[in-house]
Amino acid sequence: MNGRSARPVGLDAAPPTGGPDAGAAADRDEIERLAETFRLLGDGSRLRIALACLAAPRASGDVAAALGLSPSLVSHHLRLLRAARLVRAERRGRRVFYIAADAHVRDMLANMVAHMGDHCADDEGEAG
Numbered sequence: 373m374n375g376r377s378a379r380p381v382g383l384d385a386a387p388p389t390g391g392p393d394a395g396a397a398a399d400r401d402e403i404e405r406l407a408e409t410f411r412l413l414g415d416g417s418r419l420r421i422a423l424a425c426l427a428a429p430r431a432s433g434d435v436a437a438a439l440g441l442s443p444s445l446v447s448h449h450l451r452l453l454r455a456a457r458l459v460r461a462e463r464r465g466r467r468v469f470y471i472a473a474d475a476h477v478r479d480m481l482a483n484m485v486a487h488m489g490d491h492c493a494d495d496e497g498e499a500g
């Protein structure tokens with residue numbers, strides 16, 4: 373555990389001890405980091421790369437081939453995803469494999485994919 377609380381972030385989140393100003397500043401910092409993470413995933417290629425690494429470790433070259441992207445572009449995006457702690461790297465011999473950093477990342481992305489699928493199904497049902 374990293375020592376940070378797992379409390380929800382938002383306007384209705386209980387402020388940490390240290391007074392209302394300290395809580396508001398902490399919430400703003402956390403929200404800004406969260407917003408930056410979502411901005412990072414807002415790039416379609418980067419999101420596809422993150423999704424490609426959900427189920428099992430994948431080498432960057434394999435991800436590039438599967439998605440039809442250049443290896444250098446995939447490597448660049450993987451560096452950004454690693455810096456944001458969305459994927460982690462595992463070295464196996466001379467190759468580096470990438471996988472979702474943890475269950476939180478894996479679950480969040482899988483849930484968003486399922487959420488969008490549910491809404492697409494709802495929209496199709498309403499149209500027919």
